[in-house]
Amino acid sequence: MKKMQYITILLTILCQTVHATLPSLEIEALDALYQSTNGAQWLKNDQWTVSVACNRYGVTCNSDKTHVVGLQLSYNELQGHLPDKLGNLTELQTLTLTGNGLSGDIPSTLANLTQLTYLDFSGNQLSGNIPGEIWQMESLKHLNLSGNQLSGEIQISCSVVSPLQYLNLSDNTLTGFIPDCFGQITSLSTLYLSNNQLSGRIPSSLSQLSHLNYLYLEHNELEGTISSRIGSLTGLQILRLNYNNLSGEIPIELGNLYQLTLLDLSHNKLSGTIPSTFGKLTQLKRLYLNNNALSGILPMQLYECKGLTVLFLSSNRLQGPIPDEWLYLTALQDNYCDFRWNALWTNTVSLKEFLDRKQNGQWDIYQTLPPTDLTAEKVAETSVKLTWTPSGQTGQQGSYAIYYSHQPDTKFQLYLTLDNLHTQTFTLNNIEPGVHYYFRMKTISEPHTNNDNRVESTYSDTIPVSILSDFPQIERDALIALYESTNGINWQIQTGWLGTSGSECSWFGIECNSDKNQVIRIQLANNGLSESLPQDIQNLSGLIHLDLRNNTLSGSIPDSIGNLPHLVHLDLSANNLSGAIPETIGQLNKLESLLLYDNQLSGEIPSDLGGMSSLSRLYLEKNQFSGSLPQALAYLNYLDKIRVHSNQFTGKIPDDYLKLPLSVGNSDFRWNALYSDNQSLVNFLNGCQRDNADWTKTQTVTPTNFRPGQAMANGMELLWTAIPYSVDPGAYEIYQARSLNGVFSHYRSIPDKAVSSIILSDLEHDQPYYFRIRTLSQAHANNNNTLVSAFSPTISVTYTLHRPWISEIPDQTMEQDTYIDVPFSIGDDIISPNLLELTIQSSNTGLIPVDNITISGDSGNRVLRVSSAKNHVGTADITVSVKKDDLVSQTTFTVVVLAKENPPPQPTGLHVVNNSGHVQLAWDIIEKPFGVRYRVFRSSSVQGPFQCIHEKPVDMQRIFLQNCFIDPNVINGQFYVYKIKAEFYSIESTFSNPVQTIPQNVSNIKGDLNGDGTKDIADLILCLRVISDFEMENYIIMHVNGMGDIGLDEVIFLINDLGHEVQE
Structure with a gap:
C-alpha cells in the first residue's frame, strides 16, 4: 500500500x-x-x-x-x-x-x-x-x-x-524629417527626439497629440517657423526646441499652454517680439529665450508668471525699459537669470538692484544703450557741434548713428555714422542756414562672440537747434496742405518738405521770389503725387507756374484755383482728375496755358473760359467732356493751339471759330461727334489739324438721308447714308416707337458702320411704325470713351405688301370615271393676271393624278378640269397656288370620287380545291370594275343560315398566286356548305352557286398550306411567295388569332386578309 x-x-x-x-x-x-x-x-x-x-x-x-x-x-x-x-x-x-x-x-x-x-x-x-x-x-x-x-x-x-x-x-x-505620421499616434504622452540630426520643419500634425505632456526636440537641425497649432496642446508641461535653426516669430498661441512648466526656445533664429500672451503661463517655472534675434520691448504681462524661477533673455536685440512690474517675479532664483547683450535699461533703482541679484552681477553694463547728456551747439552759420556721454557697453565693436529732422514729430533721417564708440563729440558741417534742426542718436553694437545679432539702442533725447524765419505762415500751411492731401510721404522725391519754418524755399519742386517770402513756382511733375488737391492752394497768392502733370491725382479740380490771379501756366494733365472744369478758372485772365489733357474730366466746357483773354494753349484731349464747343472760345484772340480730340463732344462747331488765330498743324478735333456744314470752316480746321488729318473722317455723326425703302416679301427695307468714319468699331442704333410721340426704345444695332440698309422683317402689315437712327463708336486706341451721335429726324414706316389673290373653291363631288369643271378667279393689284404663275398639287395622286388636272381660261377668270383615275374611288385634296415673285397665295378644296351605283356581277366557278387538313376554295376572279372584293359565307346545312366567316372583305387580286381561300377553322368530318358574294364599295352582288364538302384529317394537320401532310419549310416558302405580292411598306404582318404565338396558322389567316390594311 x-x-x-x-x-x-x-x-x-x-x-x-x-x-x-x-x-x-x-x-x-x-x-x-x-x-x-x-x-x-x-x-x-x-x-x-x-x-x-x-x-x-x-x-x-x-x-x-x-x-x-x-x-x-x-x-x-x-x-x-x-x-x-x-x-x-x-x-x-x-x-x-x-x-x-x-x-x-x-x-x-x-x-x-x-x-x-x-x-x-x-x-x-x-x-x-x-x-x-x-x-x-x-x-x-x-x-x-x-x-x-x-x-x-x-x-x-x-x-x-x-x-x-x-x-x-x-x-x-x-x-531626415520628423514623420507627419507621428501625429496619428494620438495616445502619445511623451515624445523625445532630442540630440539627433533631424531636419526640416516641425510637422503641424503633432498638434493632434491631444494627450502629449512632454515634447523634447532640442539639439537637432530643425528649421522653419513654429506652428501656431502647437498652441492647441493644452496638456503640454515641457516644451524644448532649443539648439535648432527655427526662425520667424514666436506664435502668440503658445500662451494657451496653461500647464507648461518649462519652455526652452533658446539658440535658434527666432525674431519678432516676446508675446504678451506668455503672461497667461501661470504654471511656468523656467523660460529660456536667449540666443535668438528677438526684438522690441519686454511684455509687462510676464509678471503674472509668479512661479518663474529661471529666466534667460540674453543675446537678443531686445530694447527699451524693463517693466517695473517684473519686481513681482519674486520666485526668480539668484544667479539663474541672464539679461545681458541686449538694449535694455531701467531707471527704477529697486528693479536694477533686484535684477543684479538674479543676474549675479551688473547686467546693465552689457547693454547697448543710447548716449546720454546730448547737447547741440551752433558753432558757425553752417556748423553744429554735438556732445554726449557714452553709456552701456563700449568694449565691443560698434558705432553711433546721428539722426536729424526739421520737425520734432516727423520721421528722422540718418545724417551720418561714427564708427568709434569712445567718441564723445562731433561737429556737423553743411548745415543749411535759416533752417530748424532736431538731432538724436543711437548706439549700435555689431555682432560679437556673445551675440550674433546687430543690436541697436533706443533713441537718445532729442536736441533742437532753432533759427527763426520770415516766410509767411499762410503759404507754409498751404504747402503743407498740398503735401498732406497728395500723400506726400509717398512722393518719389520729398527733400526738405515739412522742414522747419524758413526752409520752404529749399523744398523740392518749390521756387520762391528773390525775397524768399513767396512761392512763385511749383514743379512736381512725375513725382508720385496721389489723392486730391487742397482748396488751400489759393493761399499761394503769388503763384505763377503750377505743374503737377504725370501723377495720380484724383478727385475734382478745386474751384479755389481760380483765385490765383498771377497764374500763367496751369498743367494738371496725365492724372486721374474727375468732375467738371470749375467756372472760376475763367477768372484767370493772365493764364496762357491751360493743360488738362489725359484725365477723367467730364461735363461741358464752361463758357467762362472765354474770359481768359491771354490764353494761347488749351489742351483738353483724352477726357470725357461732352456737349457742344462753346461759342465763347471763338473770342480768344491769342488762342494758338486747341486740342479737344478723344472726348464726347457733339454738335455743330460754331462758324465763328474761323476767326481764331490757330497756327498750322497744332490743333486737334478728331474722335468726337462734331460736324460743320460750313466748308470754309472745315477746310480751315483741316489746315490747323495735327498730322495733316481730315478731322471730319473721325467724327461719330448722325447718318443722313434716313428713309424707308421698298416693301418686299421678306420685310420692309430701311435706308440711310453711311457716315465717313467707319474704321473703328461701332454700330448704328435704330430706335422704334408705335406712335410719333410715343416712347422710343432700342430696336436693333447694326455692328458695321459701312452698312447703309437693313430689312425690317417683323413689322405687322399695314401698321405704322416710327424710327430714329444714331451712330455709336466703341472705345478704341484713340478714344477711351464710347461715343453716340444725335438722333436722326423721326421717319414713319408702314409695311404694305401687294400679294396676288385667288378665290376660294368649294369642295367637289364626282362619280368615278368622269370629270368636273371648277371655275375660279385670280388677280393682283399691280400686274396683269396673265403674268401670275399657277401651280397644282394633289394629296392622292392614285385617285387624281396631277396630270388629270388642267387649267383653261385667261386673265382673271380660269377653269379647273379634274378627272379621276379609271376604276378608282375615294377622296383627294387639291391645292391651287398663285405666285408673284416670292409672294404666294393659295386655296385648297376636297374632291370626293364616288362609285357608280351598279352592283358587281355574281361570282362564278366556286369549287373546293382541297378538304384535307382545312378547306381550300377557289372561284373565277371578277376583273372589272377594279377593286372588287369578296365575302365567304358558311353553313352546316344546305338550308342555312349562312354566316360570313371573316370580318373584312377579301381582295383575291392580292393573292393571285394561290388564287384560293383557306378556311382552317373546321371540324374533322363535319358537313359544310359554302357560298360567296362580290362587293364593290359596299354594294354586294347576289350569292354564287353553293359547294359542299366534308373536311378530313383536320385534327392531325393544321397550317399545311401546300397539302403535303406536313407543316414545314415548304409551307413557309409558299407563305412568303403569297405575301410578297403586296407592298410591304403599306402593310404590317400581325398576330391575328390571339393565340400568343405567330406561326403558320396565323399566316393562313393573314393570307385570307391580305386585301386589308391591317396595322398595329
Missing part, C-alpha cells in the same frame, strides 16, 4: 513537470541571447545554465510557467548582438536591456512579439536603422531606444495605428 502511494506521488510530480515545461522555441531564444551576448561574463547569470528557464535571473514566466512574459537584464554587462530568435518569445510583455554593451542591428523579428507592451534598449551601442516592423507592434505602449548609435530616417507607415504612450529616440544619429 505504501509503495502504491509513492508511485502515485511520483506520477503526479512527473505530470506537473511535463505540464510546466516552456516551449522549446522560447528556451532556444533565451539560450541564443545568452550565447550571443557573452552570458558567462554577465554580472548576474544565476540559473542560466540549468534547464529550468523560469528560474533564470531576469526571466519572468506566467503563473503556470508555460511562457516567458518578462525579460529584464538592465545594467548587466551584456556584450554582443541581439539574436533573431528573440522573436520566438511570442508571449513576452516586458523587454528591458538598458545600460549594456549591445551592438549591431535591432532584429526585425521583434515584430513577432505581439503581446509586448514595454521595450527599453536605451544606453547601448545598437546601430543601423530602426526596423519599420517595430511600429506595427500592436500592443507596444513604451518604446525607449535612446542613447544608441541608430541612424537613417525614421520609417513609419501612416496606415499604422500605434498604441504608443511613451517614445524616446533621443541621443542617436537619426536624420
Whole structure:
C-alpha cells in the first residue's frame, strides 16, 4: 500500500513537470541571447545554465510557467548582438536591456512579439536603422531606444495605428524629417527626439497629440517657423526646441499652454517680439529665450508668471525699459537669470538692484544703450557741434548713428555714422542756414562672440537747434496742405518738405521770389503725387507756374484755383482728375496755358473760359467732356493751339471759330461727334489739324438721308447714308416707337458702320411704325470713351405688301370615271393676271393624278378640269397656288370620287380545291370594275343560315398566286356548305352557286398550306411567295388569332386578309 502511494506521488510530480515545461522555441531564444551576448561574463547569470528557464535571473514566466512574459537584464554587462530568435518569445510583455554593451542591428523579428507592451534598449551601442516592423507592434505602449548609435530616417507607415504612450529616440544619429505620421499616434504622452540630426520643419500634425505632456526636440537641425497649432496642446508641461535653426516669430498661441512648466526656445533664429500672451503661463517655472534675434520691448504681462524661477533673455536685440512690474517675479532664483547683450535699461533703482541679484552681477553694463547728456551747439552759420556721454557697453565693436529732422514729430533721417564708440563729440558741417534742426542718436553694437545679432539702442533725447524765419505762415500751411492731401510721404522725391519754418524755399519742386517770402513756382511733375488737391492752394497768392502733370491725382479740380490771379501756366494733365472744369478758372485772365489733357474730366466746357483773354494753349484731349464747343472760345484772340480730340463732344462747331488765330498743324478735333456744314470752316480746321488729318473722317455723326425703302416679301427695307468714319468699331442704333410721340426704345444695332440698309422683317402689315437712327463708336486706341451721335429726324414706316389673290373653291363631288369643271378667279393689284404663275398639287395622286388636272381660261377668270383615275374611288385634296415673285397665295378644296351605283356581277366557278387538313376554295376572279372584293359565307346545312366567316372583305387580286381561300377553322368530318358574294364599295352582288364538302384529317394537320401532310419549310416558302405580292411598306404582318404565338396558322389567316390594311 505504501509503495502504491509513492508511485502515485511520483506520477503526479512527473505530470506537473511535463505540464510546466516552456516551449522549446522560447528556451532556444533565451539560450541564443545568452550565447550571443557573452552570458558567462554577465554580472548576474544565476540559473542560466540549468534547464529550468523560469528560474533564470531576469526571466519572468506566467503563473503556470508555460511562457516567458518578462525579460529584464538592465545594467548587466551584456556584450554582443541581439539574436533573431528573440522573436520566438511570442508571449513576452516586458523587454528591458538598458545600460549594456549591445551592438549591431535591432532584429526585425521583434515584430513577432505581439503581446509586448514595454521595450527599453536605451544606453547601448545598437546601430543601423530602426526596423519599420517595430511600429506595427500592436500592443507596444513604451518604446525607449535612446542613447544608441541608430541612424537613417525614421520609417513609419501612416496606415499604422500605434498604441504608443511613451517614445524616446533621443541621443542617436537619426536624420531626415520628423514623420507627419507621428501625429496619428494620438495616445502619445511623451515624445523625445532630442540630440539627433533631424531636419526640416516641425510637422503641424503633432498638434493632434491631444494627450502629449512632454515634447523634447532640442539639439537637432530643425528649421522653419513654429506652428501656431502647437498652441492647441493644452496638456503640454515641457516644451524644448532649443539648439535648432527655427526662425520667424514666436506664435502668440503658445500662451494657451496653461500647464507648461518649462519652455526652452533658446539658440535658434527666432525674431519678432516676446508675446504678451506668455503672461497667461501661470504654471511656468523656467523660460529660456536667449540666443535668438528677438526684438522690441519686454511684455509687462510676464509678471503674472509668479512661479518663474529661471529666466534667460540674453543675446537678443531686445530694447527699451524693463517693466517695473517684473519686481513681482519674486520666485526668480539668484544667479539663474541672464539679461545681458541686449538694449535694455531701467531707471527704477529697486528693479536694477533686484535684477543684479538674479543676474549675479551688473547686467546693465552689457547693454547697448543710447548716449546720454546730448547737447547741440551752433558753432558757425553752417556748423553744429554735438556732445554726449557714452553709456552701456563700449568694449565691443560698434558705432553711433546721428539722426536729424526739421520737425520734432516727423520721421528722422540718418545724417551720418561714427564708427568709434569712445567718441564723445562731433561737429556737423553743411548745415543749411535759416533752417530748424532736431538731432538724436543711437548706439549700435555689431555682432560679437556673445551675440550674433546687430543690436541697436533706443533713441537718445532729442536736441533742437532753432533759427527763426520770415516766410509767411499762410503759404507754409498751404504747402503743407498740398503735401498732406497728395500723400506726400509717398512722393518719389520729398527733400526738405515739412522742414522747419524758413526752409520752404529749399523744398523740392518749390521756387520762391528773390525775397524768399513767396512761392512763385511749383514743379512736381512725375513725382508720385496721389489723392486730391487742397482748396488751400489759393493761399499761394503769388503763384505763377503750377505743374503737377504725370501723377495720380484724383478727385475734382478745386474751384479755389481760380483765385490765383498771377497764374500763367496751369498743367494738371496725365492724372486721374474727375468732375467738371470749375467756372472760376475763367477768372484767370493772365493764364496762357491751360493743360488738362489725359484725365477723367467730364461735363461741358464752361463758357467762362472765354474770359481768359491771354490764353494761347488749351489742351483738353483724352477726357470725357461732352456737349457742344462753346461759342465763347471763338473770342480768344491769342488762342494758338486747341486740342479737344478723344472726348464726347457733339454738335455743330460754331462758324465763328474761323476767326481764331490757330497756327498750322497744332490743333486737334478728331474722335468726337462734331460736324460743320460750313466748308470754309472745315477746310480751315483741316489746315490747323495735327498730322495733316481730315478731322471730319473721325467724327461719330448722325447718318443722313434716313428713309424707308421698298416693301418686299421678306420685310420692309430701311435706308440711310453711311457716315465717313467707319474704321473703328461701332454700330448704328435704330430706335422704334408705335406712335410719333410715343416712347422710343432700342430696336436693333447694326455692328458695321459701312452698312447703309437693313430689312425690317417683323413689322405687322399695314401698321405704322416710327424710327430714329444714331451712330455709336466703341472705345478704341484713340478714344477711351464710347461715343453716340444725335438722333436722326423721326421717319414713319408702314409695311404694305401687294400679294396676288385667288378665290376660294368649294369642295367637289364626282362619280368615278368622269370629270368636273371648277371655275375660279385670280388677280393682283399691280400686274396683269396673265403674268401670275399657277401651280397644282394633289394629296392622292392614285385617285387624281396631277396630270388629270388642267387649267383653261385667261386673265382673271380660269377653269379647273379634274378627272379621276379609271376604276378608282375615294377622296383627294387639291391645292391651287398663285405666285408673284416670292409672294404666294393659295386655296385648297376636297374632291370626293364616288362609285357608280351598279352592283358587281355574281361570282362564278366556286369549287373546293382541297378538304384535307382545312378547306381550300377557289372561284373565277371578277376583273372589272377594279377593286372588287369578296365575302365567304358558311353553313352546316344546305338550308342555312349562312354566316360570313371573316370580318373584312377579301381582295383575291392580292393573292393571285394561290388564287384560293383557306378556311382552317373546321371540324374533322363535319358537313359544310359554302357560298360567296362580290362587293364593290359596299354594294354586294347576289350569292354564287353553293359547294359542299366534308373536311378530313383536320385534327392531325393544321397550317399545311401546300397539302403535303406536313407543316414545314415548304409551307413557309409558299407563305412568303403569297405575301410578297403586296407592298410591304403599306402593310404590317400581325398576330391575328390571339393565340400568343405567330406561326403558320396565323399566316393562313393573314393570307385570307391580305386585301386589308391591317396595322398595329
